[in-house]
Every structure is written in structure tokens, then in C-alpha cells.
Amino acid sequence: MRLDLKLVPILTLLAVLLSVSACWRSADSDTEFVVGLLAPKIGVMAGHGESMEMGAAIAVAQLNEEGGVNGQAVKLVVLDTQSDPGVAAQRAREIIGRNKANIVLGTGLSSETLAVIPITTDAGVPFIYSMDGELKTCAIGDSSAVSNAVWGAGFTERMIVEPFLKELRSNVLDGAEDVKVYFLGGDYVYPRSTNEFARSVAEEMGFQVVGEEYVDVSTTDYTPVIRRISSSNANLLIVTNPGSAAAIFMRQALQLGLDQEVAITGFATFAQEAVAEMGDVSQGALYANRYSDLLENPQNEAFVERFRKAYPEKTLLPGPTVAAGSYGTLMIAADAYRRAGRNDDLNLFREAMNTADMQLPQGRVQVNPENQIFDQHMYLLVVNNQKYEVLADLGMQSHPGLAGCSVP
Amino acid sequence: MIGLQFFIDFMVASSVLLIAAMGLFLVFGLYRVVNMAHGEFVLLGGYVAAQMQSTGAPFAVCVLAAAVVVGFASLVLDAALIGRQRLSSSLTPLLATWGVGLLISQGIRLIMGPTGVSVTDPVGRSFEFAGSVYSVYQLILVFIAIILALSAWILIHRTKIGLRVRAQVTNETLSELHGVNTRLQFSTAFFIGGMLAGAAGALLAPLAAINPSSGSSFSISSFMVVIMGGMNHVAGQVSGALVMGGGRNLIGTFSSVTIATLATLLIVALILAFRGKDDLVD
Numbered sequence: 001m002r003l004d005l006k007l008v009p010i011l012t013l014l015a016v017l018l019s020v021s022a023c024w025r026s027a028d029s030d031t032e033f034v035v036g037l038l039a040p041k042i043g044v045m046a047g048h049g050e051s052m053e054m055g056a057a058i059a060v061a062q063l064n065e066e067g068g069v070n071g072q073a074v075k076l077v078v079l080d081t082q083s084d085p086g087v088a089a090q091r092a093r094e095i096i097g098r099n100k101a102n103i104v105l106g107t108g109l110s111s112e113t114l115a116v117i118p119i120t121t122d123a124g125v126p127f128i129y130s131m132d133g134e135l136k137t138c139a140i141g142d143s144s145a146v147s148n149a150v151w152g153a154g155f156t157e158r159m160i161v162e163p164f165l166k167e168l169r170s171n172v173l174d175g176a177e178d179v180k181v182y183f184l185g186g187d188y189v190y191p192r193s194t195n196e197f198a199r200s201v202a203e204e205m206g207f208q209v210v211g212e213e214y215v216d217v218s219t220t221d222y223t224p225v226i227r228r229i230s231s232s233n234a235n236l237l238i239v240t241n242p243g244s245a246a247a248i249f250m251r252q253a254l255q256l257g258l259d260q261e262v263a264i265t266g267f268a269t270f271a272q273e274a275v276a277e278m279g280d281v282s283q284g285a286l287y288a289n290r291y292s293d294l295l296e297n298p299q300n301e302a303f304v305e306r307f308r309k310a311y312p313e314k315t316l317l318p319g320p321t322v323a324a325g326s327y328g329t330l331m332i333a334a335d336a337y338r339r340a341g342r343n344d345d346l347n348l349f350r351e352a353m354n355t356a357d358m359q360l361p362q363g364r365v366q367v368n369p370e371n372q373i374f375d376q377h378m379y380l381l382v383v384n385n386q387k388y389e390v391l392a393d394l395g396m397q398s399h400p401g402l403a404g405c406s407v408p
Numbered sequence: 409m410i411g412l413q414f415f416i417d418f419m420v421a422s423s424v425l426l427i428a429a430m431g432l433f434l435v436f437g438l439y440r441v442v443n444m445a446h447g448e449f450v451l452l453g454g455y456v457a458a459q460m461q462s463t464g465a466p467f468a469v470c471v472l473a474a475a476v477v478v479g480f481a482s483l484v485l486d487a488a489l490i491g492r493q494r495l496s497s498s499l500t501p502l503l504a505t506w507g508v509g510l511l512i513s514q515g516i517r518l519i520m521g522p523t524g525v526s527v528t529d530p531v532g533r534s535f536e537f538a539g540s541v542y543s544v545y546q547l548i549l550v551f552i553a554i555i556l557a558l559s560a561w562i563l564i565h566r567t568k569i570g571l572r573v574r575a576q577v578t579n580e581t582l583s584e585l586h587g588v589n590t591r592l593q594f595s596t597a598f599f600i601g602g603m604l605a606g607a608a609g610a611l612l613a614p615l616a617a618i619n620p621s622s623g624s625s626f627s628i629s630s631f632m633v634v635i636m637g638g639m640n641h642v643a644g645q646v647s648g649a650l651v652m653g654g655g656r657n658l659i660g661t662f663s664s665v666t667i668a669t670l671a672t673l674l675i676v677a678l679i680l681a682f683r684g685k686d687d688l689v690d
Contacts (some may be wrong), residue, residue, distance in 0.1 A: 279526025
């Protein structure tokens with residue numbers, strides 16, 4: 001097919017216009033404080049990504065009401081990582097190169113976070129990842145040093161396992177001496193590493209591990225697994241199987257009466273999206289998390305009010321947990337930038353961020369300078385009518401040093 | 409009575425797959441039309457049931473509504489895309505229905521959001537017998553699967569309608585010459601297949617994941633049951649479900665779920681390798 005030469009000037013003009021408009025976008029970013037949010041909008045983490053965006057948008061609106069950050073209006077740019085690490089890396093380059101993000105927040109899966117870290121670190125742009133999971137804030141290539149540009153807002157397994165298991169034994173199992181625990185997880189990195197650590201803590205506490213099993217996340221028939229758990233005489237079941245897999249398991253487990261035999265709990269299994277999808281089969285499930293919309297403090301009441309006004313159509317059972325996380329993350333980062341006095345100096349931001357100490361919707365949050373993970377309250381929660389009711393405040397928890405870092 | 413537990417669990421797992429696959433059997437097994445939107449039809453049925461149940465409708469009404477909605481959706485699909493292309497090309501319906509499947513799943517995501525929905529077990533009761541606990545609802549599914557299989561067999565092999573359908577799939581041109589309205593007959597089969605898919609989505613929702621991404625899992629398992637069991641035979645669908653669902657469940661009882669899945673796939677591959685060519689898709 002031959003190119004019609006009459007099209008050449010038209011195509012040239014179009015190319016020029018597109019280039020100029022790109023420059024205009026870059027020029028705008030010089031007068032704005034750009035928050036780049038890498039949020040999965042499709043794929044397994046889509047629900048999480050949608051919630052992250054809502055929380056970040058509320059924070060941006062509030063910051064702009066307060067006059068912006070260091071005189072600059074705050075602009076939120078959201079790019080879809082599609083729950084894919086390759087796409088996440090590409091979007092990270094875009095959000096830094098084209099959108100000139102001052103700070104990057106996100107992502108979904110651990111693999112996405114690990115894909116983004118080298119890109120933001122090379123660019124000297126602060127990156128705060130929001131998902132719970134293993135520590136990812138050590139320096140690239142040196143697990144004994146902390147990164148200069150990565151922070152973790154979520155909690156790690158080392159922050160919750162021990163207080164959670166202690167509270168379970170005393171409050172739920174009535175101080176039982178003979179706790180028989182069965183571990184069940186999805187067959188991938190996060191459940192295996194979390195359960196491995198939880199198992200070691202459980203054994204140190206004198207729990208008897210009566211079973212440990214991992215199933216592919218695409219499993220649709222959990223009956224054989226449920227029968228094994230039932231015949232193991234376990235009185236505590238710890239399920240680390242996030243997402244839809246959790247919903248399938250719980251439906252079938254309750255149909256076969258497993259909840260009458262064991263106390264069912266887990267790490268990430270009863271996260272926001274899973275509880276919404278589980279519906280009433282989540283009733284009575286025990287969970288450890290850093291937030292409930294039922295927490296009674298002024299910051300949370302204000303946040304929940306803002307959320308309801310901004311998104312009246314979103315019931316978001318069991319509550320805007322993930323949104324509260326991204327809201328709090330942006331608020332603490334903005335406060336650090338304000339104390340630094342500049343929006344473009346990583347070292348000044350880091351100095352301010354690592355001394356951060358704020359009251360957020362989830363309670364008091366401090367940034368631990370040793371590992372740049374948020375020290376924060378953890379709570380023992382019980383799911384009641386698809387809401388997280390607070391059974392106990394497990395206190396401020398810290399991650400120990402740089403233990404368990406997964407950054408290569 | 410551990411043997412009874414194995415047997416019942418085996419039957420439940422088989423029934424789940426049979427219920428999901430029966431709608432596809434009519435369309436793909438008999439007419440060789442590759443409906444890649446089958447899984448999304450099942451998913452749509454689940455969503456309809458969830459919405460109806462949230463209004464307080466009895467579960468039977470939820471199932472009926474799911475069947476009707478998806479039945480009509482399949483009629484639209486047939487009228488717009490399948491009917492014209494069915495005979496001229498086998499690739500076109502495949503691509504068209506794949507696109508429709510994407511439309512359905514993304515449409516659900518846009519309208520309902522990315523988080524899944526739940527359908528409450530309408531019975532919500534279990535009982536203990538001889539040391540094992542059984543779900544009343546799961547046993548009802550076994551009963552439904554048996555009725556479904558028997559009804560399909562009677563319809564196809566013992567009625568005039570079934571005779572005309574078998575004639576059509578054997579030789580469409582000759583059937584037309586003998587006065588069979590093949591276009592109407594196919595549309596009817598496609599409609600019934602859609603209704604069965606919708607009803608399956610509602611029936612299986614209390615045990616399965618109903619979210620915008622879960623349509624593909626229904627598609628994959630249904631296609632495997634239909635192909636493995638033999639394309640033209642109701643008995644084949646039953647045997648396919650028994651091997652894929654029940655077999656996987658039984659093996660999983662004595663080993664890990666992963667090994668059970670691998671072993672089942674290996675068995676399926678071996679069966680297909682030794683199967684006669686005339687049962688496979690052209």
C-alpha cells in the first residue's frame with residue numbers, strides 16, 4: 001500500500017501538536033506537586049487498586065483545601081498496573097518520565113512492588129508501597145542497608161504474627177495449653193513465607209502444628225482439604241489464601257461445618273475485598289489488621305465522613321480499609337515534604353520522613369528510620385455483619401531491623 | 409463409613425462440573441459451535457442470582473431469573489453473531505463469542521465493580537452422619553445433576569425433538585430438505601444452552617467465586633468436560649464430569665490438590681490420545 005503524499009503534512013502537523021501537548025503536560029508539572037499512584041485496575045488486585053485511588057483522591061482534595069504542599073497544588077496521576085509486574089515497571093517509567101511525579105505510591109502484588117523499586121530508586125523519586133507483606137525497603141543489592149528511596153506503609157508478618165497468636169490463645173481459645181494449629185495457604189510466595197514464619201512462632205509458643213498444606217489459587221474444590229483439616233483435630237486454622245480463593249474456601253468450609261470444629265483465622269485471607277466477596281460466610285472470622293472504620297478517634301471519624309461524602313454509592317464492606325491506608329500514606333508523606341520545605345529534594349524528604357510521627361485514621365503512625373517501615377497499631381478484629389469489629393488493640397508494632405527483605 | 413464420605417464427595421464434585429457444562433454440551437457438544445462466552449454466561453447467571461437474592465427473592469426465583477436473563481442474552485448473541493456465521497466458518501463464532509465474553513466480564517466490572525458478589529447458601533444446613541458432615545445444599549446439587557442428565561438424555565434420545573436435533577447435527581442439509589427448520593432449531597438449542605448456563609451460575613454461586621474474572625474458570629472446566637466426555641453423548645458428559653470432578657476430588661483425598669489436578673489432567677490427556685478422531689472437533 002503506497003502512502004498518499006497529501007497525508008504527509010497532515011501527519012506532520014499531528015505529530016507536532018502531540019509533542020507540544022506533551023510539553024504542556026510537563027510544563028504543568030513544574031507548578032504542581034504530582035503524586036503518582038500505580039494502582040491495579042484490572043486483574044486479581046483490581047479491588048485493591050480502586051480503593052487505593054479513592055483514598056489518595058480524598059487526601060489530595062484535603063491537601064489542596066489546606067493550600068497544597070509547599071505552595072504547590074497537589075495533582076493525582078493514576079496509572080493502571082493491571083496487576084502485572086511488567087506493566088507496573090512500564091507505568092513507573094511513565095509516571096516519572098512523562099508525568100514528572102514528585103512521589104510514587106502503590107502498588108498491588110509484591111511482584112509489582114519489586115519491579116517498581118529499581119526504577120524509582122534510580123530516578124531518585126520516593127516510593128511508598130502500601131501492601132502488607134514481607135519487607136522490601138532494603139537497599140538494592142545490599143540487604144544489610146536500608147534503601148534511600150523506598151518506604152513501606154503496610155505491615156509485615158513479623159509485626160503481627162506473634163501478638164496475633166498470643167491474643168488468639170488468650171482471648172479466643174481461653175488460654176488453652178494444647179493449641180493444635182493447621183496451616184493452609186495459597187501456593188505462592190506470600191502465603192508460604194508468611195506461614196513459614198508463623199509456624200516458627202507458633203512452635204516457639206508451644207502450639208502443636210498438626211498440618212500444613214498449600215493449594216493452587218485456581219482450586220475450586222476444597223472438600224479434600226476441608227476433610228483433612230477436620231480429621232486432624234486442629235482447634236485453630238490459619239488460612240493465608242487471599243482473594244477469591246478465600247471466598248471459595250470459606251463457603252465450602254462452612255457448608256461442611258468446619259467452623260463448628262476450629263477457630264478460623266488468617267493473614268490477608270479476610271482482607272477487605274475478600275470479606276466483601278465472602279458475604280455472610282465471613283461471619284465470625286478473626287483477622288489482624290491495622291485499620292477498621294469503627295476505630296474511635298478524631299482522624300478516623302473525619303476520614304470516614306469525607307469518604308462517605310466523596311463516594312456515597314460505595315458501601316465498601318467491611319469498610320474503606322485500603323482507602324484509609326493510601327489516605328494516611330499520602331498525608332504522612334505530605335507532612336514530611338512540608339517539614340522538608342521543598343518538594344524536589346530526596347535527602348531532605350527522607351530526613352523528614354524518617355522522623356514522621358502522626359495521628360492517622362488507623363491510630364498513631366511513626367516511620368522507623370532503621371527500616372523505613374511504618375510502626376503502627378495492629379488490631380485483633382472479628383468480622384461481624386461484614387464489618388471489622390475491634391476485639392483488641394495489639395499495640396504499636398515494629399518490624400525488627402531489615403529481617404526478611406525480599407529485594408534482590 | 410469413610411467410603412460413604414468418599415462417594416458423596418466424589419458425586420458432589422462431579423455434579424458441580426456437570427451442571428456447569430450441560431449448557432455448553434448443547435451448543436458445542438452437539439452443534440460444534442465454540443461458545444467462548446459460556447463461562448461468562450455462567451458468571452452472569454451468578455450475578456443475576458446475587459442481585460435477586462439481595463432483594464429478598466426466594467432462591468428458586470433467583471435461579472429462574474438467572475436462566476431467563478442469560479437465555480435471552482444468548483438469543484441476542486445468536487441473532488447478532490452466531491446464526492449467520494455458524495455454517496460458513498467455525499473460527500468466526502469462536503472469535504465473536506470470545507469478544508462477547510470479554511464484553512460481559514468488563515461490563516460486569518464497570519457496573520458492579522471489581523469486587524465479587526456472594527450468594528447465600530439457600531439451605532444453610534449440614535448434618536453429621538457416621539462421623540462425617542455433609543451439606544444439604546451440596547446433596548441437592550447431586551440430585552439436580554442427576555435430573556439434568558436424565559432429562560437431557562430423554563430429550564435427545566427419546567423424543568422427536570431430539571431426533572430432529574440429531575438429524576441436524578448429522579447432516580444439516582438433508583435435515584432441511586426433510587422440512588426441519590434448522591435455523592430455529594439451533595436458536596432454540598442455543599437459548600436452552602444459555603438458560604442452563606445461567607441457572608448453573610445461580611446454582612453454583614453458593615460454592616464458587618463470582619467476580620468479573622471468574623468466568624474463565626467455568627469455561628475451561630466446561631470445555632474439558634465436554635471434549636473429554638465425548639461430543640455427542642449425554643453419557644459422555646456424565647463420564648467427563650466423573651473423571652474431571654470426581655476423579656480430581658478422590659485423588660485429592662489421598663494426595664495434595666496440586667497432584668490431584670496434575671493426575672487428572674494426565675488422565676484426560678491419555679483418554680483423548682486414545683479416543684477416536686470422530687469425537688473431536690473438526
